[in-house]
Amino acid sequence: MSTRRPGSRLATPVPAENGANGQPNSIVLGPNDRLVGQLYIEGDLRVTGTVDGTLEATGDIEIAGAGKVNGDVTAYNRLTVGSDASLIAGDVRVARLTVQDGATFSGKVSMGKPARKAEPKAPEPQPQPQVEPVVEPVVAEAAVVAAREPTKKGKRR
Amino acid sequence: MDVQEAVAEGQASVDNGEVKRDGRKQFSMGPGDILEGKLIYDGSVHADGRVEGEVRVTGNIDVATGANVKALLEGANVSLKGQVEGMVTARDKLTLGKNARLSGDIQVRRLQIDDGATLNGHVRMGDFEHQASGQ
Numbered sequence: 487m488s489t490r491r492p493g494s495r496l497a498t499p500v501p502a503e504n505g506a507n508g509q510p511n512s513i514v515l516g517p518n519d520r521l522v523g524q525l526y527i528e529g530d531l532r533v534t535g536t537v538d539g540t541l542e543a544t545g546d547i548e549i550a551g552a553g554k555v556n557g558d559v560t561a562y563n564r565l566t567v568g569s570d571a572s573l574i575a576g577d578v579r580v581a582r583l584t585v586q587d588g589a590t591f592s593g594k595v596s597m598g599k600p601a602r603k604a605e606p607k608a609p610e611p612q613p614q615p616q617v618e619p620v621v622e623p624v625v626a627e628a629a630v631v632a633a634r635e636p637t638k639k640g641k642r643r
Numbered sequence: 644m645d646v647q648e649a650v651a652e653g654q655a656s657v658d659n660g661e662v663k664r665d666g667r668k669q670f671s672m673g674p675g676d677i678l679e680g681k682l683i684y685d686g687s688v689h690a691d692g693r694v695e696g697e698v699r700v701t702g703n704i705d706v707a708t709g710a711n712v713k714a715l716l717e718g719a720n721v722s723l724k725g726q727v728e729g730m731v732t733a734r735d736k737l738t739l740g741k742n743a744r745l746s747g748d749i750q751v752r753r754l755q756i757d758d759g760a761t762l763n764g765h766v767r768m769g770d771f772e773h774q775a776s777g778q
Binding site: 511564583584585586587588589590591592593594595596598602 | 695701738753754755756757758759760761762763765766767768769
């Protein structure tokens with residue numbers, strides 16, 4: 487009890503460390519694993535099982551072995567589809583793509599650097615403070631003008 | 644002309660003025676060559692230089708590294724190493740080399756994309772016996 491932690495048998499104690507140590511996360515779906523739904527992961531993903539749904543990873547996605555993915559795939563870095571693997575997608579958005587001979591692959595492929603959501607130096611905070619002060623005075627003035635106009639323009643006769 | 648002679652000396656045999664490779668005719672272009680229009684060819688095509696229009700062949704299509712192609716391409720095995728804009732049909736296999744840049748929809752039976760290649764387009768994979776054989 488005291489020497490062996492309950493979780494020590496787990497092969498991948500990774501998720502809790504995501505981002506905390508600055509190390510990328512990594513998920514492996516084995517041949518008997520199945521995912522239905524949506525997965526967003528800040529790190530890498532390796533699929534040798536079956537996925538019905540949408541996958542998005544900030545790192546690499548590898549569909550290997552007899553892995554099968556049905557759904558949209560977004561990999562901010564590299565997508566690899568192995569020779570026995572299958573990807574039937576609507577949209578595939580990746581920076582780099584490798585498809586091995588023998589793979590089953592279909593979908594709309596868009597390559598190039600996608601706009602990363604997780605960029606540390608995102609310039610987004612700057613526009614927001616600028617926009618808000620501009621909007622408010624305009625609304626206030628408009629309200630004032632709107633309030634004054636009926637009194638001045640009471641020309642309905 | 645010089646390019647064809649070079650190919651003939653290197654790896655092909657000249658038979659009645661036709662460049663042949665592996666027993667099939669080959670239409671071989673050099674880096675300075677330009678092809679505009681529609682080419683339907685019973686053999687294989689090595690595309691280099693600039694190609695615009697439509698190329699349908701019974702054999703293979705090979706687009707060289709420095710080539711600039713804006714054309715519909717259809718062949719048995721299609722290998723792209725250069726820049727291609729247009730729809731590509733490979734009755735057997737399409738290979739995108741590491742320097743390939745393809746913008747266009749593709750229809751293939753088999754597909755290989757090497758790391759470094761760029762692809763923007765819709766991929767359809769499957770068997771299609773009839774539509775491609777009509778040239």
